[in-house]
Amino acid sequence: MNFLGVLGFNCESLLFDIKNLNEFEFGKSLFKIRNFYSDKEQDIELLNYIINNYDLSKRQIRKIIEDNDENNDEFSEKILRSMKRNKKDKSSILARKLGKHCKRESTENPEKIKQTKKDYIYQMIKDLEIYQIFQNRQRIVIFLDNARAHISDFAKDIAEALNIYLLYIPEYSPWFDPVESVWDIHKKHIKGITIESKEMLIEESYILFNKKCKGESLQKNFKEKYLTSIC
Numbered sequence: 560m561n562f563l564g565v566l567g568f569n570c571e572s573l574l575f576d577i578k579n580l581n582e583f584e585f586g587k588s589l590f591k592i593r594n595f596y597s598d599k600e601q602d603i604e605l606l607n608y609i610i611n612n613y614d615l616s617k618r619q620i621r622k623i624i625e626d627n628d629e630n631n632d633e634f635s636e637k638i639l640r641s642m643k644r645n646k647k648d649k650s651s652i653l654a655r656k657l658g659k660h661c662k663r664e665s666t667e668n669p670e671k672i673k674q675t676k677k678d679y680i681y682q683m684i685k686d687l688e689i690y691q692i693f694q695n696r697q698r699i700v701i702f703l704d705n706a707r708a709h710i711s712d713f714a715k716d717i718a719e720a721l722n723i724y725l726l727y728i729p730e731y732s733p734w735f736d737p738v739e740s741v742w743d744i745h746k747k748h749i750k751g752i753t754i755e756s757k758e759m760l761i762e763e764s765y766i767l768f769n770k771k772c773k774g775e776s777l778q779k780n781f782k783e784k785y786l787t788s789i790c
Contacts (some may be wrong), residue, residue, distance in 0.1 A: 560760055563588050564738050564768060565701070571595075572772035576761050582711040583676060587613050589714070593721045596699060605658040605687050612683070617678055621666040623675050678715055684720050700724045704736055741771050 565573040573595055577584040587610065594606040615623075621752055645652070667671075684690065701718075703709050705727055718725050728735040748767055754760045 560769075561645070562764055564741060564772075564773060565592060566738050566741075570781050572769065574765055574768040579710050580706060582708045585708040585714050586680065586717040589721055591716050592692065592701070593699065593723060597696070599696075601690065602696070605689065605692070609680075609683055609687070611687075613680065615679060616765075620672055620675050623679065624671060626664045627675075650771045653712055661707070664756070681716070685774060686718075696722055698722050698724055700726055702728060704728055705730050713724045719723065741768065744771055 561577050563575045563577050563580065563585070567573070573592065575588050575591060577588065590606055590610050590613070594603060594610065597603050597606060699722065700721060703725060708714060709725070710727070714726065717723075733739045745767055747762065749760070749763065752763065754763070
């Protein structure tokens with residue numbers, strides 16, 4: 560179980576339980592953050608639609624890949640060209656090369672699956688005119704570390720579409736991020752109690768996070784001690 564926490568300067572804090580901290584989960588969290596700070600009903604409806612339709616099942620991904628796939632004639636031509644180009648190779652070597660062609664076109668190809676998911680989300684953003692709408696909304700600035708999920712091109716694209724500015728703290732400087740102290744408190748608390756289920760872990764985490772993030776101490780400390788260093 561992983562969590563993504565957000566501390567707001569207005570003392571409003573958010574916590575999301577996520578599957579893994581990857582570019583897709585972080586991108587989804589950006590939609591949730593923008594949704595939380597939206598006050599226009601039409602904006603909230605659009606964002607909720609994307610959040611609710613963000614994840615694709617394996618079956619849906621396979622269907623999209625198959626629908627967008629090239630026809631058999633084009634694929635057959637590729638195989639024949641490869642066989643002709645490598646006709647002097649031994650059968651085992653030729654089989655390996657042909658296997659690479661088949662793997663690239665497979666619906667189980669991890670890179671193809673990843674790109675299909677990205678294209679699907681980009682298309683939703685385009686169809687719903689997310690970029691055009693949120694460029695006219697108040698910008699959100701997020702201070703965050705340099706985790707791979709945070710600095711991916713996909714995450715940056717999502718942030719740009721939502722008019723969210725990602726400001727990265729210097730590398731290898733967790734002391735610049737006040738949420739780290741919250742995670743330390745969280746870990747000590749969880750170690751001291753018996754967790755009977757996943758649901759209990761999530762509930763305890765939300766209660767503790769909201770309790771420790773109330774008040775202005777973390778935000779004030781961040782503004783006075785860290786903000787000038789980062790900027």
